Amino acid sequence: xxTLLGKGREAVDLIVDxxxxxxxxxxxxxxxxxxxxxxxxxGEAKLDGxxxxxxxxxxxxxxxxxxxxxxxxxxxxxxxxxxxAVYATLAADADKRLADKRAIVLIVDTPGNxxxxxxxxFGMNKATGAxxxxxxxxxxxxxxxxxxxxxxxxxxxxxxxxxQADRILSLDAKFQTMIHVMPITSxxxxxxxxxxxxxxxxxxxxxxxxxxxxxxxLGGVEELVSEIPAMRAAIIKxxxxxxxxxxxxxxxxxxxxxxxxxxxxxGRKVRPHVLERLNAEFAAVxxxxxxxxx
Amino acid sequence: MxxxxxxxxxSFFESNARERALGLVDEGSFVELVGPIDRFCSxxxxxxxxxxxxxxxxxxxxxxxxxxxxxxxxxEGRFIGGSVGxxxxxxxxxxxxxxxxxxxxxxxxxxxxxxxxxPIVAISFETGGxxxxxxxxxxxxxxxxxxxxxxxxxxxxxxxxxxxxxxCFGGMGFVAASTDAIxxxxxxxxxxxxxxVIEQEMGKDEFDSSNRALVYRTxxxxxxxxxxDCNFLVDDTVAAFRAQLTELTELTIEEFEPMxxxxxxxxxxxxxxxxxxxxxxxxxxxxxxxxxxxNNDPVGLADGPLADFRKxxxxxxx
Numbered sequence: 384x385x386t387l388l389g390k391g392r393e394a395v396d397l398i399v400d401x402x403x404x405x406x407x408x409x410x411x412x413x414x415x416x417x418x419x420x421x422x423x424x425x426g427e428a429k430l431d432g433x434x435x436x437x438x439x440x441x442x443x444x445x446x447x448x449x450x451x452x453x454x455x456x457x458x459x460x461x462x463x464x465x466x467x468a469v470y471a472t473l474a475a476d477a478d479k480r481l482a483d484k485r486a487i488v489l490i491v492d493t494p495g496n497x498x499x500x501x502x503x504x505f506g507m508n509k510a511t512g513a514x515x516x517x518x519x520x521x522x523x524x525x526x527x528x529x530x531x532x533x534x535x536x537x538x539x540x541x542x543x544x545x546x547q548a549d550r551i552l553s554l555d556a557k558f559q560t561m562i563h564v565m566p567i568t569s570x571x572x573x574x575x576x577x578x579x580x581x582x583x584x585x586x587x588x589x590x591x592x593x594x595x596x597x598x599x600x601l602g603g604v605e606e607l608v609s610e611i612p613a614m615r616a617a618i619i620k621x622x623x624x625x626x627x628x629x630x631x632x633x634x635x636x637x638x639x640x641x642x643x644x645x646x647x648x649x650g651r652k653v654r655p656h657v658l659e660r661l662n663a664e665f666a667a668v669x670x671x672x673x674x675x676x677x
Numbered sequence: 678m679x680x681x682x683x684x685x686x687x688s689f690f691e692s693n694a695r696e697r698a699l700g701l702v703d704e705g706s707f708v709e710l711v712g713p714i715d716r717f718c719s720x721x722x723x724x725x726x727x728x729x730x731x732x733x734x735x736x737x738x739x740x741x742x743x744x745x746x747x748x749x750x751x752x753e754g755r756f757i758g759g760s761v762g763x764x765x766x767x768x769x770x771x772x773x774x775x776x777x778x779x780x781x782x783x784x785x786x787x788x789x790x791x792x793x794x795x796p797i798v799a800i801s802f803e804t805g806g807x808x809x810x811x812x813x814x815x816x817x818x819x820x821x822x823x824x825x826x827x828x829x830x831x832x833x834x835x836x837x838x839x840x841x842x843x844x845c846f847g848g849m850g851f852v853a854a855s856t857d858a859i860x861x862x863x864x865x866x867x868x869x870x871x872x873x874v875i876e877q878e879m880g881k882d883e884f885d886s887s888n889r890a891l892v893y894r895t896x897x898x899x900x901x902x903x904x905x906d907c908n909f910l911v912d913d914t915v916a917a918f919r920a921q922l923t924e925l926t927e928l929t930i931e932e933f934e935p936m937x938x939x940x941x942x943x944x945x946x947x948x949x950x951x952x953x954x955x956x957x958x959x960x961x962x963x964x965x966x967x968x969x970x971x972n973n974d975p976v977g978l979a980d981g982p983l984a985d986f987r988k989x990x991x992x993x994x995x
Contacts, residue, residue, distance in 0.1 A: 459955070542848055547824065638817070
């Protein structure tokens, strides 16, 4: 198998314990209507014997109610359904200790968010926002979240389904994985720089370039996985590492962890200096903004 | 330094980011943080040989409304469409973080501190989202902003103000949707996929981006007000936005909760009623939804004066 592109549903079975995936059930919540958000696959499975929530895109599904949803695109129903799966996970483990909060595994192969008129009339921005807030809440509540990029991880859809994870893993580019906002050809057209210049610059600066290895250099992907059968062990390893980090109260996972990782790998070098300066400048004036009469 | 009184009477739509930042808070109270003097501009634009701005197209700082510290983030659409890159993204995240840290410190010291003295964040959006010149860095910054917004939940209210030329689109469209309250003018626009992109992806039959009236009907302030996607629809002056923000500074974080659109399981259920309604009435134009909400003359309502609109419009109940 040289690619998992478009095979999100199959990837689930390659990762979780054999025969353990129970689709359309998360905690006490069941997703009974097969016509509701068919592009989103949600369910529970065992991973190395532990219960996990799985959320994936199904590239073969087509949402008849929203024709912009096909090929793994996340539409309004899909975004909210994915959010519901996260809230169901939070509810199921609400009373559990930090160490026992189940992990959430995101299988990422999505080319975009639903781009349509009805979507804009009703507010597609809310669906993708709702899913991100739910994932951020679950992450901050202690659930380890690992995103595994198996195909396309594009722009707003990747922000929605992937970038709120504690850790992001990606299959190597030889499996046709794609991570970008826009292909470099489109970037070149829009910012009016020729492709050769951009490709040359990309060698020394990964912020322009498309592809998992550039994201890895930027700290945007924690680990590149070089073989399909190795995904399972990599996810298990990262869930364990995230649990340890959270138990120790370390703020080294999630979007900010990737900020720190970027510095280590030579990407986004200015970011930490901006944050430090902001901190220092506010510290110098904060007395002015303290309560006056207390 | 621009004249504060003059800024108040200015059009919010026409105002630049710094004028908005200064004008939204009390006169003379604004302190810019990581301003042009610090010269943090995008290293990636320099690499590309592009022009830079010493504030990277975003003004961040802190001021006051009454006794309440207001952390302000104000985007500048005149600089590469208000796009978000490594530096501007970090300034955004850092400002929200400062508000949260300041809140935590004040509450530790004064557990009974009244709402009117607790930090609040105001974001004046004017952006198409990720800056393509540094797209990967912009994407990662967006994820950090969402994380910061979730960290502020139940502590520091975040208010969005949308009424500038570029509107609020792309990844910043869902950032705005995730805040506690949204103030718009009728000239503000809010969405995820911009009109040109929809036309490019789906064809002119789906969306004619050159039709300005259609664009405003779909993403403009009046429509977002009908949909409940913005909470307040104000006149196009800095003073009007400031007055609404000032009213909100009197509220506790709990009082912001009912204004939210998303951010809880119950709100997802509510939005799903909207999605079911989209299937039921299959609108080809926002007017169809206005009519469903109880507005018999959506054309007249859209074209009439804003004051009349606010008085007579029926908003969608989900």
